[in-house]
Amino acid sequence: MKSEYKVQLVDKRVLGETCAVLTFSCPEISKEARPGQFINLSCSRFLKRPFGVMCTDEEKGTFSIGVRKVGKGTEDILASEVGEEFTVLGPLGNGFCFDGIKRLLLVGGGTGIFPIYFAACYAGKLGIPVTVVNGYRSKCDAFLYDDFSKVTKDFYVTTDSGDLGVKGTVMASLEELDDSLLNDATCLVVGPGIMMQKVSEWAKQKGISCYVSLEQRMACGIGACLVCVCKIKAEQEGKEFVHKRCCKDGPVFRAEEVIW
Amino acid sequence: MSISVRVGKVKLKNPIILASGTCGFGRELAEYMDLSKLGALSSKGLTLLPRDGNKGVRVAETPSGMLNCVGLQNPGVDAFLETELDYMVQTGAGVVVNVAGHSDEDYLAMVEKLDPYKDKIDALELNFSCPNVKEGCMVIGSSPKAIQSLVSRLRKLTDLPIWVKLTPNVTSIAETAKGAEAGGADAIVAINTMLGMAIDIRTRRPILHNNTGGLSGPCVKPVALRMVHEIYDAVNIPVVGCGGISTYEDVLEFMIAGASAVELGTISLVHPTRPVEIVEDLEKYVEQNKLEGLASLTGTLEMWR
Numbered sequence: 001m002k003s004e005y006k007v008q009l010v011d012k013r014v015l016g017e018t019c020a021v022l023t024f025s026c027p028e029i030s031k032e033a034r035p036g037q038f039i040n041l042s043c044s045r046f047l048k049r050p051f052g053v054m055c056t057d058e059e060k061g062t063f064s065i066g067v068r069k070v071g072k073g074t075e076d077i078l079a080s081e082v083g084e085e086f087t088v089l090g091p092l093g094n095g096f097c098f099d100g101i102k103r104l105l106l107v108g109g110g111t112g113i114f115p116i117y118f119a120a121c122y123a124g125k126l127g128i129p130v131t132v133v134n135g136y137r138s139k140c141d142a143f144l145y146d147d148f149s150k151v152t153k154d155f156y157v158t159t160d161s162g163d164l165g166v167k168g169t170v171m172a173s174l175e176e177l178d179d180s181l182l183n184d185a186t187c188l189v190v191g192p193g194i195m196m197q198k199v200s201e202w203a204k205q206k207g208i209s210c211y212v213s214l215e216q217r218m219a220c221g222i223g224a225c226l227v228c229v230c231k232i233k234a235e236q237e238g239k240e241f242v243h244k245r246c247c248k249d250g251p252v253f254r255a256e257e258v259i260w
Numbered sequence: 261m262s263i264s265v266r267v268g269k270v271k272l273k274n275p276i277i278l279a280s281g282t283c284g285f286g287r288e289l290a291e292y293m294d295l296s297k298l299g300a301l302s303s304k305g306l307t308l309l310p311r312d313g314n315k316g317v318r319v320a321e322t323p324s325g326m327l328n329c330v331g332l333q334n335p336g337v338d339a340f341l342e343t344e345l346d347y348m349v350q351t352g353a354g355v356v357v358n359v360a361g362h363s364d365e366d367y368l369a370m371v372e373k374l375d376p377y378k379d380k381i382d383a384l385e386l387n388f389s390c391p392n393v394k395e396g397c398m399v400i401g402s403s404p405k406a407i408q409s410l411v412s413r414l415r416k417l418t419d420l421p422i423w424v425k426l427t428p429n430v431t432s433i434a435e436t437a438k439g440a441e442a443g444g445a446d447a448i449v450a451i452n453t454m455l456g457m458a459i460d461i462r463t464r465r466p467i468l469h470n471n472t473g474g475l476s477g478p479c480v481k482p483v484a485l486r487m488v489h490e491i492y493d494a495v496n497i498p499v500v501g502c503g504g505i506s507t508y509e510d511v512l513e514f515m516i517a518g519a520s521a522v523e524l525g526t527i528s529l530v531h532p533t534r535p536v537e538i539v540e541d542l543e544k545y546v547e548q549n550k551l552e553g554l555a556s557l558t559g560t561l562e563m564w565r
Binding site: 001002003004042045046047048073087089216217218219220222223224225226227228229231241242243248 | 281282283284287288289291292293294304312313315317318319320321322323324325326328330333477478528529530531532533
């Protein structure tokens, strides 16, 4: 039987004014969580807030998430101090499946870089060659830059401002990638909707199979309330789409199934 | 010592029922708790044909609660009978089937389909109160006469207990409850969600893409309690209280106000194990206070004169 865990904030690594990596003690989640899965964390407000898992440390029995200020809930979570207690549900949702993956192309943007980091580390452990392309606004919010650099030598960065890496969106960098990094590759994109859509279209053209991690306003996170649905192409004839739950049927979906 | 209760002829092992729309058909919450420990589950609101529900943003948080505009996304009554009813039965909790129509004919057709399964169903719950679908439902639920007329037609189709779930979005819920009683309902369930709105000041648009949605959670509890008490005073059939229940104390308040049993659900969207914890807390309460049971609490409220 699954539980709601009481967890303690054990580490807080501030990444600029509105962002931080928070680490919580929870042996169960640290053991079970896989890249692409998320947790639902209590805050000062009524509903919990969903966050993609950024990494786990089974030895210490901890897991980490990246939090960026969006509203009051995330603001209060960011203001909390080491030692504070939270309740958490997780790991939730279907993560990314690594079976049969020969080469991985990871594309991250916004808070999507946090789950992308987990996927990069996990693939590294499995011996799967990884390329990471992250899109940032500018150098000052190029979070986890050093961390990604340690995980793979094939780490590329784009910034809107152009003060780090290639100027432009992740598309600018993807177009430049050497074919050797794309042969037999599978792509996973986590980021803003428009970015995931553009990368999926590019991957389709290149004949690369592509997965995306969808996000919607969520309540329960366990599939009961049906508020976080997304449009997925219907298999049934004569029907255009079905509403699937981001939390339970996703959040990771095959890009070609998604109706943007 | 027992915390069993009765809602008319329906016997429940305890007064805790998971409210329609907050527990699907039980599958998801079964991963978090032993559903057999609950009084009953009320199914996701069923319609005659499958529904995809509303598009776009369906939830907005509020102080101590939430607005939703799911719009009755459900597989339809036929698929329910084929794949979900037996699942609900095997959970070991009582089975309440919630039905929502766009017209009188929809309700008649659904009750005709469900009646042959009466051995597997403890009660039918008529949803006359969903605020998130454009046609039917709440239109019927706002008129005591329309409720009476439809319930009396359905009464002739089935011996299954008929519970009528009422909307709070009316001038007098006592009047709509009386309409249901006059039509032959076995119990009243109150309240469904309250119609509300949330606005994004940046875009100057409603957050919900249906513009409005149903408010639920602890914020509606005081209104629900008041309405349950009004209904209890107005009719002679049992009342199932619903609205913002989050603790065993809330359950006791609703029972004292006049409820024979309660439904809850928004709280299990935040704490999925809470319903069984409330059952355990109620058992402890009865034991510690050396009560014979809970049923005797119903309607024991003494008003100030």
